[in-house]
Amino acid sequence: MERHFDEQLQGLKNHLMKMSALAEVMIADAVKTVVERDAAAVSPVYEREEIVNQMEIEIDEICLTLIALHQPTAGDLRFIMGAVKTNAELERLADEAVNIVQKAEHLLNVPQLKPFSLIPEMATIARGMVRDSLRAFVNRNVDLAREVLLRDDRLDDLKAKMSVKLTAYMSEDPGSVPRALDLLLISRYLERIGDHATNISEIAIFVVEGLDVRHHADQKRFVNRTNGHADNLA
Amino acid sequence: MERHFDEQLQGLKNHLMKMSALAEVMIADAVKTVVERDAAAVSPVYEREEIVNQMEIEIDEICLTLIALHQPTAGDLRFIMGAVKTNAELERLADEAVNIVQKAEHLLNVPQLKPFSLIPEMATIARGMVRDSLRAFVNRNVDLAREVLLRDDRLDDLKAKMSVKLTAYMSEDPGSVPRALDLLLISRYLERIGDHATNISEIAIFVVEGLDVRHHADQKRFVNRTNGHADNLA
Numbered sequence: 001m002e003r004h005f006d007e008q009l010q011g012l013k014n015h016l017m018k019m020s021a022l023a024e025v026m027i028a029d030a031v032k033t034v035v036e037r038d039a040a041a042v043s044p045v046y047e048r049e050e051i052v053n054q055m056e057i058e059i060d061e062i063c064l065t066l067i068a069l070h071q072p073t074a075g076d077l078r079f080i081m082g083a084v085k086t087n088a089e090l091e092r093l094a095d096e097a098v099n100i101v102q103k104a105e106h107l108l109n110v111p112q113l114k115p116f117s118l119i120p121e122m123a124t125i126a127r128g129m130v131r132d133s134l135r136a137f138v139n140r141n142v143d144l145a146r147e148v149l150l151r152d153d154r155l156d157d158l159k160a161k162m163s164v165k166l167t168a169y170m171s172e173d174p175g176s177v178p179r180a181l182d183l184l185l186i187s188r189y190l191e192r193i194g195d196h197a198t199n200i201s202e203i204a205i206f207v208v209e210g211l212d213v214r215h216h217a218d219q220k221r222f223v224n225r226t227n228g229h230a231d232n233l234a
Numbered sequence: 235m236e237r238h239f240d241e242q243l244q245g246l247k248n249h250l251m252k253m254s255a256l257a258e259v260m261i262a263d264a265v266k267t268v269v270e271r272d273a274a275a276v277s278p279v280y281e282r283e284e285i286v287n288q289m290e291i292e293i294d295e296i297c298l299t300l301i302a303l304h305q306p307t308a309g310d311l312r313f314i315m316g317a318v319k320t321n322a323e324l325e326r327l328a329d330e331a332v333n334i335v336q337k338a339e340h341l342l343n344v345p346q347l348k349p350f351s352l353i354p355e356m357a358t359i360a361r362g363m364v365r366d367s368l369r370a371f372v373n374r375n376v377d378l379a380r381e382v383l384l385r386d387d388r389l390d391d392l393k394a395k396m397s398v399k400l401t402a403y404m405s406e407d408p409g410s411v412p413r414a415l416d417l418l419l420i421s422r423y424l425e426r427i428g429d430h431a432t433n434i435s436e437i438a439i440f441v442v443e444g445l446d447v448r449h450h451a452d453q454k455r456f457v458n459r460t461n462g463h464a465d466n467l468a
Contacts, residue, residue, distance in 0.1 A: 064308075167415065
């Protein structure tokens with residue numbers, strides 16, 4: 001029974017890593033469409049989205065099964081709850097890749113405004129954040145999780161830079177407005193991907209650090225306290 | 235023990251409803267800042283965000299405690315997993331209210347571009363979607379959940395209308411670009427709130443309809459099948 005649980009837990013981790021790898025490829029393809037104006041990179045993004053959506057359902061079911069069939073320890077239970085949350089974040093960040101490719105499809109039909117080197121730079125950071133936040137979660141590596149959180153500042157800076165540049169373009173050349181808007185939204189989608197990776201890193205920290213401070217007796221006390229807190233909000 | 239579980243489950247539902255009510259007030263205040271140019275509505279949004287963030291942590295702990303101390307049936311377990319996911323959606327949609335108020339603060343310092351009646355309309359729809367998706371989840375009301383999903387189309391239409399109007403403004407009057415951009419992003423944040431409410435409605439459906447089709451034996455089979463599926467992706 002114990003061995004079966006460990007195998008299923010490993011299966012859960014493998015699923016999450018595969019979903020993360022799919023999302024990473026989706027981001028790369030979506031940005032390739034923007035930067036290299038490569039129409040062939042469009043449809044694989046939509047195809048992978050379908051797989052990611054299916055995997056989200058499957059991962060939730062694996063989590064439910066793990067809890068229902070085994071009675072995981074507090075630490076494993078916390079990890080499985082973290083997996084449910086991470087799963088949702090992965091699906092959402094894959095959706096951002098779809099948002100990017102939709103804007104990229106508009107841009108394929110019009111002359112290029114300008115090659116923006118900041119977009120590939122943002123994509124590289126975002127992809128790295130996705131990969132490493134997942135590694136941090138699966139390996140319960142709090143140091144890596146915290147390091148990912150720091151990278152989000154750089155992504156925010158690049159988004160702000162893009163915003164300044166593109167606002168200037170729109171003010172100077174009214175003809176550039178639709179294209180500049182698409183690029184502005186693309187930079188925001190990339191920043192959102194970083195936000196989802198940040199959320200995953202925070203989940204990783206919650207899973208590990210919760211372990212050290214909480215135990216059975218504390219849990220009861222905690223529920224009483226939180227009930228009291230919520231009443232204050234009524 | 236059974237009664238204790240039911241009480242805690244009711245406490246969980248109450249927490250989620252309170253968090254949803256807080257988020258609704260945040261959306262109303264954020265949009266009041268935009269539409270009525272009411273600076274007094276700004277700081278309550280930030281104050282409530284802190285409470286919502288705290289509640290997110292507490293609700294996760296309640297869910298963990300419910301599973302760890304009791305061994306919920308498959309149906310209750312599925313509901314608690316849904317609560318973990320709904321909890322995250324509520325926190326994220328409250329963040330969108332913060333995004334709105336941040337843009338509204340810019341707009342308070344510049345002359346009004348134009349009163350946009352579509353923004354209050356979008357806000358009304360979005361708030362109703364939040365309230366009803368939560369009611370659908372807590373009461374396991376699939377019909378209401380499906381009805382909420384339909385309302386999202388109207389929100390998408392209004393966002394598209396805002397986008398057309400604001401793009402035209404920017405093209406015609408370069409001086410309007412920064413203000414029009416803020417309004418465009420505000421309309422997108424409202425649409426995102428609708429997306430989160432859509433996600434909550436889908437969770438409500440997943441919780442109820444999963445109950446009818448899944449049971450112990452099926453779960454084992456399902457895990458085997460999904461492992462096979464994931465291997466195909468490798």
